Amino acid sequence: MYDAVYPFLIEPFAKMWTDMPLFFAETVISGVMAGVMYSLVALGFVLIYKASGIFNFAQGVLALFAALTLTGIMDNFGAPGWLAIILTVAIMFGLAWLIQKLVFNHLINQEPIILFMATLGLAYFLEGAGDIMWGSDVKVVNLGIPQGASQWLLDGPGLYVEKLEIVAAVTAAILVTALTIFFQKTRIGRALRAVADDHQAAMSVGISLEKIWIVVWAVAGLVALVAGIMWGTKSGVQFSLSLIALKALPVLILGGFTSVPGAIVGGLIIGVGEKIAEVYWGPALGGAIENWFAYMLALAFLLFRPQGLFGEKIIERV
Amino acid sequence: MTQTASSPAPETAAASPLLKVNNIEVIYDHVILVLKGVSLDVPEGGITALLGANGAGKTTTLKAVSNLLRAERGDVTKGSIEFKGDRIDHLSANELVKRGCIQVMEGRHCFEHLTIEENLLTGAFTRRDGSSAINHDLDMVYGYFPRLRERRTSLAGYTSGGEQQMCAIGRALMSRPTMILLDEPSMGLAPQLVEEIFEIVKKLNEDEGVSFLLAEQNTNVALRYAKYGYILENGRVVMDGVAAELRENEDVKEFYLGVAGEDRKSFRNVKAYKRRKRWLA
Ligand SMILES: Nc1ncnc2c1ncn2[C@@H]1O[C@H](COP(=O)(O)OP(=O)(O)OP(=O)(O)O)[C@@H](O)[C@H]1O
Ligand SMILES: [Mg+2]
Numbered sequence: 001m002y003d004a005v006y007p008f009l010i011e012p013f014a015k016m017w018t019d020m021p022l023f024f025a026e027t028v029i030s031g032v033m034a035g036v037m038y039s040l041v042a043l044g045f046v047l048i049y050k051a052s053g054i055f056n057f058a059q060g061v062l063a064l065f066a067a068l069t070l071t072g073i074m075d076n077f078g079a080p081g082w083l084a085i086i087l088t089v090a091i092m093f094g095l096a097w098l099i100q101k102l103v104f105n106h107l108i109n110q111e112p113i114i115l116f117m118a119t120l121g122l123a124y125f126l127e128g129a130g131d132i133m134w135g136s137d138v139k140v141v142n143l144g145i146p147q148g149a150s151q152w153l154l155d156g157p158g159l160y161v162e163k164l165e166i167v168a169a170v171t172a173a174i175l176v177t178a179l180t181i182f183f184q185k186t187r188i189g190r191a192l193r194a195v196a197d198d199h200q201a202a203m204s205v206g207i208s209l210e211k212i213w214i215v216v217w218a219v220a221g222l223v224a225l226v227a228g229i230m231w232g233t234k235s236g237v238q239f240s241l242s243l244i245a246l247k248a249l250p251v252l253i254l255g256g257f258t259s260v261p262g263a264i265v266g267g268l269i270i271g272v273g274e275k276i277a278e279v280y281w282g283p284a285l286g287g288a289i290e291n292w293f294a295y296m297l298a299l300a301f302l303l304f305r306p307q308g309l310f311g312e313k314i315i316e317r318v
Numbered sequence: 319m320t321q322t323a324s325s326p327a328p329e330t331a332a333a334s335p336l337l338k339v340n341n342i343e344v345i346y347d348h349v350i351l352v353l354k355g356v357s358l359d360v361p362e363g364g365i366t367a368l369l370g371a372n373g374a375g376k377t378t379t380l381k382a383v384s385n386l387l388r389a390e391r392g393d394v395t396k397g398s399i400e401f402k403g404d405r406i407d408h409l410s411a412n413e414l415v416k417r418g419c420i421q422v423m424e425g426r427h428c429f430e431h432l433t434i435e436e437n438l439l440t441g442a443f444t445r446r447d448g449s450s451a452i453n454h455d456l457d458m459v460y461g462y463f464p465r466l467r468e469r470r471t472s473l474a475g476y477t478s479g480g481e482q483q484m485c486a487i488g489r490a491l492m493s494r495p496t497m498i499l500l501d502e503p504s505m506g507l508a509p510q511l512v513e514e515i516f517e518i519v520k521k522l523n524e525d526e527g528v529s530f531l532l533a534e535q536n537t538n539v540a541l542r543y544a545k546y547g548y549i550l551e552n553g554r555v556v557m558d559g560v561a562a563e564l565r566e567n568e569d570v571k572e573f574y575l576g577v578a579g580e581d582r583k584s585f586r587n588v589k590a591y592k593r594r595k596r597w598l599a
Pocket of ligand 1: 346347350352371373374375376377378391424535
């Protein structure tokens with residue numbers, strides 16, 4: 001078995017690493033950018049799923065909607081970037097409130113499949129709403145995020161790295177750190193974890209599930225906004241943005257549906273993995289590996305480790 | 319409060335009881351009638367026991383009060399519930415906790431992935447009186463449950479059943495309640511531990527002035543600590559009285575305290591045996 005797969009699966013990496021370390025590093029770094037996007041979208045999924053058991057199909061559209069709103073405010077009202085961001089955050093929070101009040105408050109105690117269908121409807125609604133309000137042409141996010149190669153890395157080790165990629169990685173890292181502190185150290189964050197553990201017990205101590213779910217949707221909206229800004233800066237704000245949600249699915253299978261670290265690590269593995277696969281096996285398999293690599297990897301995981309890399313630690317007392 | 323124990327009926331003893339459940343009917347899933355007119359009074363400052371076999375409706379009664387029924391598709395369809403003189407049947411659990419009535423659920427329901435201390439702090443969620451007051455009460459809880467202090471940083475899911483029961487009670491205390499609805503604290507615990515927990519309940523009742531409505535299958539222990547008891551069967555109150563008197567009651571002795579030898583009873587009186595079976599099924 002090992003001898004059979006080694007030349008195809010392992011050797012290429014070893015070779016790439018030893019023969020072309022810089023090229024390898026560049027490939028990995030460009031994979032990180034895509035990976036960060038997947039991670040952010042998957043993170044939104046995980047938060048909502050953990051706290052409410054809702055499988056939120058609309059997470060990708062949420063990113064599109066956020067980016068559309070941001071560019072819409074900037075283009076149509078000439079608002080400066082910082083103001084547009086604040087307004088968009090406010091709109092995403094308002095949206096979270098509306099989603100809970102108008103949709104999920106009426107679906108309490110319903111089957112998961114019904115909740116899922118509701119998010120499906122939500123996805124189409126948001127897509128349409130974004131379209132009607134801000135138009136369907138491709139928009140450019142113009143927040144002054146630096147573009148082009150990082151001169152410093154080019155001059156130094158001779159690496160070609162997009163500045164945007166660095167900004168995206170750093171922003172995502174800051175966001176994840178801030179969220180971690182929020183979940184671990186604050187009263188609301190603690191309540192949120194309590195709700196994720198046991199709905200009834202949370203209710204019994206006076207935690208309002210409705211409030212917590214609004215917070216969760218708001219956080220998911222915030223994460224979606226960051227993803228929307230990064231992706232929009234790179235490729236423009238257009239419908240395809242919502243499709244990164246489809247890539248988040250394999251990320252979830254890899255990382256485990258209820259694990260925040262899993263979402264992040266899973267996203268990075270898939271982002272980096274598909275880039276490397278494309279570069280190395282692309283010629284051998286006729287290219288476009290990037291399109292299906294994530295799903296194959298997810299399939300392999302489903303067969304061998306269905307709970308994912310970081311699948312929830314199930315506590316069993318002895 | 320001490321008069322209540324010696325007077326036969328609480329309705330006449332206390333002008334207005336802390337909790338008054340008035341002839342409630344509860345239906346699950348719109349069709350399953352579980353409580354068929356339950357009334358009970360919990361006086362302020364006492365421990366009142368709600369007894370009965372599996373499926374009698376004890377948990378349902380407590381959840382009707384704490385308003386956790388809706389999450390189980392249960393509904394109070396008749397009757398009324400008053401706490402401190404106000405109707406509470408349509409208040410959310412959250413509002414009820416703010417008013418001082420909190421439930422400790424059957425089976426503890428600690429937050430497994432939170433530490434013991436985090437669990438306790440979730441109990442203070444509804445409070446707005448600042449972190450120094452909350453920390454003070456955290457110390458108070460650790461005072462009553464020294465074991466929880468030792469296990470402060472352990473995930474609740476990894477602690478023992480007894481520690482989880484203490485954690486669940488401590489968590490409820492953190493809301494500064496007037497009344498705790500305590501559902502089967504003895505479940506699955508060794509007799510010695512049951513005794514330990516009931517001693518603490520008694521102390522909380524005496525020193526902190528917390529009133530308890532205590533649902534128990536363990537009639538023996540419950541009647542030793544409670545002042546008054548109600549016996550529930552098939553969704554109806556079939557008997558109530560001062561705890562000391564209930565303990566002397568022949569039926570209670572036979573069906574719940576198991577004083578008479580089971581074999582002899584069952585052979586001598588087939589009808590009683592069947593009743594017993596139904597009660598304990
Ligand atoms: N969510 C529910 N849906 C339908 N029926 C229910 C539900 N919960 C409880 N019941 C039914 O209501 C009746 C009373 O249940 P309840 O849990 O109140 O009894 P209990 O006295 O607490 O019993 P135990 O001592 O076993 O805890 C039982 O017949 C039970 O099957
Ligand atoms: Mg019960």
